[in-house]
Amino acid sequence: MTQWSGYLGLILQGAIVTIELTLMGSVLALIMAFLAGMGRVSRFVILRAIATVYIEFFRGTSIFVQLFWAYFVLPFAGLSLTPLQAGVLALGLNVGAYAAEVVRGAILSVGREQYEACTALNLGRWQGMRHVILPQALLVMLPTFGNNAIELLKATSVVSLISLADLTFQAQVVRSQTGSTLMPFVSVLVIYFALALIISWGVRTLERRMARGLDGVRV
Amino acid sequence: MDWDWNFVWEIMPTLIQGVKITILATVLGSILAAIVGLGIALARRSENRFVARGVGWFAEFIRGTPLLVQLYFIFYVLPDIGILLPPLVAGVIGLGLHYGTYTAEVYRAGIDNVPRGQWEAAKACNLNGRHTWTHIILPQAIPPMIPALANYFIAMFKETPLLSAITVLELMNQAKSVANTYYRYIEPMTLVGAFFLVISLCSVVLLRWLEHRYGRIER
Numbered sequence: 454m455t456q457w458s459g460y461l462g463l464i465l466q467g468a469i470v471t472i473e474l475t476l477m478g479s480v481l482a483l484i485m486a487f488l489a490g491m492g493r494v495s496r497f498v499i500l501r502a503i504a505t506v507y508i509e510f511f512r513g514t515s516i517f518v519q520l521f522w523a524y525f526v527l528p529f530a531g532l533s534l535t536p537l538q539a540g541v542l543a544l545g546l547n548v549g550a551y552a553a554e555v556v557r558g559a560i561l562s563v564g565r566e567q568y569e570a571c572t573a574l575n576l577g578r579w580q581g582m583r584h585v586i587l588p589q590a591l592l593v594m595l596p597t598f599g600n601n602a603i604e605l606l607k608a609t610s611v612v613s614l615i616s617l618a619d620l621t622f623q624a625q626v627v628r629s630q631t632g633s634t635l636m637p638f639v640s641v642l643v644i645y646f647a648l649a650l651i652i653s654w655g656v657r658t659l660e661r662r663m664a665r666g667l668d669g670v671r672v
Numbered sequence: 673m674d675w676d677w678n679f680v681w682e683i684m685p686t687l688i689q690g691v692k693i694t695i696l697a698t699v700l701g702s703i704l705a706a707i708v709g710l711g712i713a714l715a716r717r718s719e720n721r722f723v724a725r726g727v728g729w730f731a732e733f734i735r736g737t738p739l740l741v742q743l744y745f746i747f748y749v750l751p752d753i754g755i756l757l758p759p760l761v762a763g764v765i766g767l768g769l770h771y772g773t774y775t776a777e778v779y780r781a782g783i784d785n786v787p788r789g790q791w792e793a794a795k796a797c798n799l800n801g802r803h804t805w806t807h808i809i810l811p812q813a814i815p816p817m818i819p820a821l822a823n824y825f826i827a828m829f830k831e832t833p834l835l836s837a838i839t840v841l842e843l844m845n846q847a848k849s850v851a852n853t854y855y856r857y858i859e860p861m862t863l864v865g866a867f868f869l870v871i872s873l874c875s876v877v878l879l880r881w882l883e884h885r886y887g888r889i890e891r
Contacts, residue, residue, distance in 0.1 A: 513872040514865050515830040517844065522865055525857040603736065610738035614837055621741055634748045642737045642745065649736035 481545025490556025599656030704768025709775030
């Protein structure tokens with residue numbers, strides 16, 4: 454039992470790597486989601502095409518396949534990535550593709566009259582998007598973004614297979630060193646679940662804060 | 673980075689062996705997920721509040737933790753309490769349980785969508801609980817759910833590469849083993865990616881058709 458505290462330290466180190474990956478992956482996913490989501494509703498055919506290809510490509514294959522491709526095939530093309538870089542890249546691009554559809558849906562969900570009001574106020578396309586459409590669309594996106602963030606957190610476990618020392622990897626280390634299976638896996642499952650609860654709580658709080666002052670405006 | 677077609681033809685038979693296992697795991701996992709989901713959805717509507725609450729929490733927990741860790745749990749922890757499962761069976765149970773918690777939500781929405789009048793009519797016709805479910809509620813609730821269920825089965829199909837982590841010899845594992853034998857990663861990894869991409873692009877067409885066929889609710 455005294456040894457167990459040492460192993461728990463190992464698992465907590467893994468938890469930090471998992472949190473880092475989730476945060477960095479989320480930032481990349483958020484950037485990609487807005488780029489591709491706005492690209493999908495662009496008036497330029499070429500931008501729409503690029504965004505569609507990106508989204509279909511990354512949603513069509515799983516994160517696991519993309520991660521292995523990034524880690525094992527890209528070095529042959531002269532681009533060597535560390536496991537952490539490959540992990541963030543694959544997670545961000547994959548989840549970003551799913552979130553891009555959320556951005557597109559939320560932008561399209563803003564009523565026609567809002568767009569007409571932008572025209573009436575003589576706002577440019579970008580000004581209207583920035584000051585009128587996005588602030589309303591953001592609130593629609595937020596709950597689904599929360600789900601996407603939890604999916605991303607769960608997907609980080611895959612990076613253990615390219616030898617990045619995250620929670621899942623450390624659980625395997627503890628299993629092979631102690632031969633005990635129940636303790637490492639149960640503690641890791643509980644930590645993942647706790648992190649997922651924190652994300653969903655955080656998103657709910659953020660949503661409540663952003664909805665402030667919008668009562669009666671939202672349907 | 674050079675692509676060698678001769679090598680592609682050489683490894684093709686091995687990869688096709690893997691494809692068979694991938695499809696087998698998806699089909700069995702889908703059947704299990706469909707049954708488990710229905711079970712969870714029914715249990716959450718149970719009169720007994722402890723059953724309803726307990727199953728609800730259990731499903732929430734499974735949904736908030738990574739499939740990979742759950743697979744490890746089934747594969748490594750269960751043998752310690754005397755349940756020794758072959759890798760494929762462990763993998764199918766993992767997939768079925770994980771996606772069962774997602775399909776449960778689909779069933780829940782489908783059952784909630786059956787109008788109240790149908791329940792009252794069943795009561796008026798003096799049908800007992802079991803007959804109400806099998807003859808009145810489920811036949812009306814299930815067809816509109818089919819597109820959403822199919823969506824999760826396609827998602828499950830894309831997640832099957834995770835089974836390679838518990839030594840199931842499916843497509844990803846075969847690709848990894850040929851890649852390690854010949855130290856050529858470009859062809860096997862790209863073929864795996866292309867295979868999943870092609871299948872998921874085809875499944876988009878299938879989903880459209882399913883939505884057209886079953887998606888509308890006639891009132």
